Amino acid sequence: MSNELVINIKNLNIELVQDKKKLIVDFSLPIYQGEILGIVGESGSGKSLTSQALLGLLNKANFKLTGEIIFNNENLLEFSNEQFCQIRGSQIAYIPQDPMTSLNPLYTIGYQMVDAIVNHQKINSGKAKELALNALRQVHLNDVETKFNKYPHELSGGMKQRIIIALALSLNPKVLIADEPTTALDVTIQAQILRLLQEIQTKKNLTIVLITHDLSVVASLCHKIAVMYSGQIMEYAKSNEFFARPQHPYSIGLINSIPNFNVKKLMPIAGKPIELSQLITGCRFNTRCNLAIAKCFNYEPSLRKLDNDTLARCFVLTDSQGS
Ligand SMILES: Nc1ncnc2c1ncn2[C@@H]1O[C@H](COP(=O)(O)OP(=O)(O)O)[C@@H](O)[C@H]1O
Ligand code: SF4
Ligand SMILES: [Mg+2]
Structure with a gap:
């Protein structure tokens, strides 16, 4: 502080x-x-x-x-x-109340993370994927490559909230x-x-x-x-x-x-x-x-x-x- x-x-x-x-x-x-x-x-x-x-x-x-x-x-x-x-x-990043509805059900976790990172930082999608995977590791998700390719409905509420936190952190x-x-x-x-x-x-x-x-x-x-x-x-x-x-x-x-x-x-x-x-x-x-x-x-x-x-x-x- x-x-x-x-x-x-x-x-x-x-x-x-x-x-x-x-x-x-x-x-x-x-x-x-x-x-x-x-x-x-x-x-x-x-x-x-x-x-x-x-x-x-x-x-x-x-x-x-x-x-x-x-x-x-x-x-x-x-x-x-x-x-x-x-x-x-x-x-200023935001973590909303409900992880069930804050991710887009139509896209994979990876797609959503890379899209957000590329939109905010002037980097290519390969570098953005690296940042996204690192962010997923920071929130202690294991097997992050697999999670990266999953759709939100394939993950539990706790995992989704970790992913939302990772998404928020990935933009620093x-x-x-x-x-x-x-x-x-x-x-x-x-x-x-x-x-x-x-x-x-x-x-x-x-x-x-x-x-x-x-x-x-x-x-x-x-x-x-x-x-x-x-x-x-x-x-x-x-x-x-x-x-x-x-x-x-x-x-x-x-x-x-x-x-x-x-x-x-x-x-x-x-x-x-x-x-x-x-x-x-x-x-x-x-x-x-x-x-x-x-x-x-x-x-x-x-x-x-x-x-x-x-x-x-x-x-x-x-x-x-x-x-
Ligand atoms: N568009 C609106 N029209 C009228 N009242 C509103 C509107 N938006 C919010 N409010 C008022 O704000 C209150 C909700 O505030 P909110 O910030 O969501 O509370 P909290 O997050 O503390 O539960 C509602 O109960 C209502 O009184
Ligand atoms: S109503 Fe209660 S809280 Fe409000 S000013 Fe009076 S004593 Fe304080
Ligand atoms: Mg509220």
């Missing part, structure tokens, strides 16, 4: 063009070289929308994006589709965004894929953004954590600090509601998550928070620094810091 910023998301807002409903609000997040950053939140909290914004995959006719996403000293929000095509895959990206990369896999395969991502990160000093609804995935892998709730970051902290001393009422609720941690009794968070587009006055967590005070229903808290460098979006925590 270093102090070098790779991506800096500043005050990102995503709203629907049609009805101006805000989906992602005031989202700021620094991503540093060589770290694994976990973005965790319940289903529907806006994790995928945020990752799609980073990859330029949100159609401008449907979504209005404001703020800044700084990468290589440029604001990606000002990029055209053509400019995004230049960096998507080769500089700076940043890998993995959106729920293990959710569609069996538990034992999940653990193998997570170990693989960790190994690759260490070997290549790659920056990984790991998006998940599963706090235990984040606990085992990530250096830093951003907790999302209803389109906003509620807490941002170093991972060890977060699990030792979670600050935000939502983070505490999340930790208390999952097994495997040292809680005597599981305590689910009361109520249901709110829809991203639902209008709420005050803190977006106020409908479920047992610490809410009157102010929480009238004013919206902003993300502020606590004593231990954690950032939290909560009046009860930040007001007592005298800020």
